[in-house]
Amino acid sequence: MSDHGHGDKPFLAHHFEDEDHQFDSGKLGIWAFLVTEVLFFSGLFCAYAIYRSMHPDVFQYAAQALDTKLGAINTSVLILSSLTAAWAVRNAQLGQKKALCLNLAITIACAFGFMGIKYLEYSHKIHLGIIPGNSTEQYLDGAFGEPKAEQVAFVVPQEGEGEEQHAAGGEHADDAAHAEGGGQDHAHELAPWNDPAVDGIQKQNLAIFFAIYYCMTGLHGIHVLLGIVVLVWLLSRALRGHFTPTYYGPIDFAALYWHLVDLIWIYLFPLLYLIN
Amino acid sequence: MTATDHAAHGDHHEDHHALPLWMLVGTWGALMGLTLLTVFSAQFDLGAFDLPIAMGIATIKAMLVLLIFMHLGFDKGFHSLLIFGSLLFVFLFISFTLMDRGQYQGDITVKDSEKLLSD
Structure with missing residues (x-):
């Protein structure tokens, strides 16, 4: 870029009038990108809503295999990293180089912390045989431990009638919860997980929950990894003193991306970890 | 754009306001409080209200992130x-x-x- 720069402004590309023009163009670009990201993730949220409204009992049961404490810690880690990312933008705007580098470094550290905890969660599940696409019953059986398997009762559908009862509820994601509450009133037979009356289909539905879990958290995790790459690049540039109060676009845009990644996790956490 | 060393650029245009620190830290505090609240409320079986409450809290958090951290409240x-x-x-x-x-x-x-x- 510096070959085509405007003299004393090495990062002002030649096709922009001035720094404001460059900044505004970049800002519009990142928001357009974030829109595509929201729509990208919405497919998975839609799959989640459909399967949850079809099988509220399965979600309720399967969510027990997720560790709420680890999920909550990861939520806090991401929120902290969002604060430091927003703070870094402020530092860049005010030309505080040291604080900018420090805040970027903390953001990167939080991102690694998040992925570390995610690694613990994934490896625990893979150890139990819960891997994406695995619908083999015997693996899922052991995943919850014996006592939990007996505590949780499954609704056994009576001759194909059960699914329709649940299905009647859903016009909106909220209605999944109504179906959940209403489903119990219909006094289908309740059976423990290891009861032979609970059919294989029901157990395979558990694998669908974990497929959705892996897709949603996996895609989110890929975004975190990508964020780390971008933030490390920005930190190296910040250390070289590239950013000034008139040229801080890259910091602002990366922070916007990082906040969106945080925002998606804000929804994933209650949807996956906090199902009663 | 007040406390900057780059006085030459001091008249740089209006929407590049840096958000005050108390606002950023306050938003962080609110997000943490709401996270605790949603974990706490998930302890109770509120039946049909479980999901709407969890989603409502998540939406408040999302709005805080969008409007303040992402500057939408002060942006175009x-x-x-x-x-x-x-x-x-x-x-x-x-x-x-x-x-x-x-x-x-x-x-x-x-x-x-x-x-x-x-x-």
């Missing part, structure tokens, strides 16, 4: 239009799919689908 309206427009379409996408499933799932039996596939 067009950026808000873009992102809230996309969220509107996400809402339509999910709610129409759920409505469709609610309407027709009962009509679909294994037999029907087998018959359709064999034809």
Whole structure:
């Protein structure tokens, strides 16, 4: 870029009038990108809503295999990293180089912390045989431990009638919860997980929950990894003193991306970890 | 743009305001408080209200992130239009799919689908 720069402004590309023009163009670009990201993730949220409204009992049961404490810690880690990312933008705007580098470094550290905890969660599940696409019953059986398997009762559908009862509820994601509450009133037979009356289909539905879990958290995790790459690049540039109060676009845009990644996790956490 | 060493750029234009630190830290505090609240409220079985409450808290958190951390509250309206427009379409996408499933799932039996596939 510096070959085509405007003299004393090495990062002002030649096709922009001035720094404001460059900044505004970049800002519009990142928001357009974030829109595509929201729509990208919405497919998975839609799959989640459909399967949850079809099988509220399965979600309720399967969510027990997720560790709420680890999920909550990861939520806090991401929120902290969002604060430091927003703070870094402020530092860049005010030309505080040291604080900018420090805040970027903390953001990167939080991102690694998040992925570390995610690694613990994934490896625990893979150890139990819960891997994406695995619908083999015997693996899922052991995943919850014996006592939990007996505590949780499954609704056994009576001759194909059960699914329709649940299905009647859903016009909106909220209605999944109504179906959940209403489903119990219909006094289908309740059976423990290891009861032979609970059919294989029901157990395979558990694998669908974990497929959705892996897709949603996996895609989110890929975004975190990508964020780390971008933030490390920005930190190296910040250390070289590239950013000034008139040229801080890259910091602002990366922070916007990082906040969106945080925002998606804000929804994933209650949807996956906090199902009663 | 007040406390800057780069006095030469001090007249740089208006919407590059740095947010005050108390606002950033306050937002962080509110987000942490709401996270605790949603974990706490999940301890209780509120029946049909579980999901709406969890989603309501998540939406308040999302608004805090969008309006303050992402500067939407102080930014050009067009950026808000873009992102809230996309969220509107996400809402339509999910709610129409759920409505469709609610309407027709009962009509679909294994037999029907087998018959359709064999034809």
